[in-house]
Amino acid sequence: xxxxxxxxxxxxxxxxxxxxxxxxxxxxxxxxxxxxxxxxxxxxxxxxxxxxxxxxxxxxxxxxxxxxxxxxxxxxxxxxxxxxxxxxxxxxxxxxxxxxxxxxxxxxxxxxxxxxxxxxxxxxxxxxxxxxxxxxxxxxxxxxxxxxxxxxxxxxxxxxxxxxxxxxxxxxxxxxxxxxxxxxxxxxxxxxxxxxxxxxxxxxxxxxxxxxxxxxxxxxxxxxxxxxxxxx
Numbered sequence: 001x002x003x004x005x006x007x008x009x010x011x012x013x014x015x016x017x018x019x020x021x022x023x024x025x026x027x028x029x030x031x032x033x034x035x036x037x038x039x040x041x042x043x044x045x046x047x048x049x050x051x052x053x054x055x056x057x058x059x060x061x062x063x064x065x066x067x068x069x070x071x072x073x074x075x076x077x078x079x080x081x082x083x084x085x086x087x088x089x090x091x092x093x094x095x096x097x098x099x100x101x102x103x104x105x106x107x108x109x110x111x112x113x114x115x116x117x118x119x120x121x122x123x124x125x126x127x128x129x130x131x132x133x134x135x136x137x138x139x140x141x142x143x144x145x146x147x148x149x150x151x152x153x154x155x156x157x158x159x160x161x162x163x164x165x166x167x168x169x170x171x172x173x174x175x176x177x178x179x180x181x182x183x184x185x186x187x188x189x190x191x192x193x194x195x196x197x198x199x200x201x202x203x204x205x206x207x208x209x210x211x212x213x214x215x216x217x218x219x220x221x222x223x224x225x226x227x228x229x230x231x232x
Contacts, residue, residue: 038151039150039151040053040151042147042149043097045095048095051148054122056122056129059119060108060118060160061105061106061108061118061121062109062158065109065110069089069109077108077110077158080159082162085158087110089109091106094219099136110158116158127139130144134147
């Protein structure tokens, strides 16, 4: 009887050791996966020398707010935990990422710690991320831009919708409701609006614009032309 108890005791101890070892390996593996998820690709804009976090988990593309451009607007973004992120309008950027073409795109100015190339930017220009080879790949030309892999300590998910509100599941089905209309979309109807006017047209004498304002105007017109919002 005592021999049987001893065998059972040894078997139990071995089983407990095995469970402990498996648990340790599992926890270690889970921790490694968790750590790997914190590694992100950063690329540099050659014009401004700004570094951008490439994050397909961010709904929109964002640039840092500065004291000069902090003119708050009502539109809000949200972090992963539902915290509101203040925004300060939109700025058109023309990036040179080393992919042999320009990337002109409207960025939301917001209170964040890193400039972000979000899912809307990657989708618009058909860009692919290769974390293993530290590359941003142009899906159209197949050119690659080398970046840097950096471990980030915080969750950088930026969303246009607060997932903690009551109707979030319903709103997630219609993302265009909460996302700003930064890129003109194809019109699905033939409705047109006209304003009837009478009398002589009002006009102003042509004059030179301030160089900074002229550069901004040129960027806006180029963006509208490239996105077929206007025609030459």
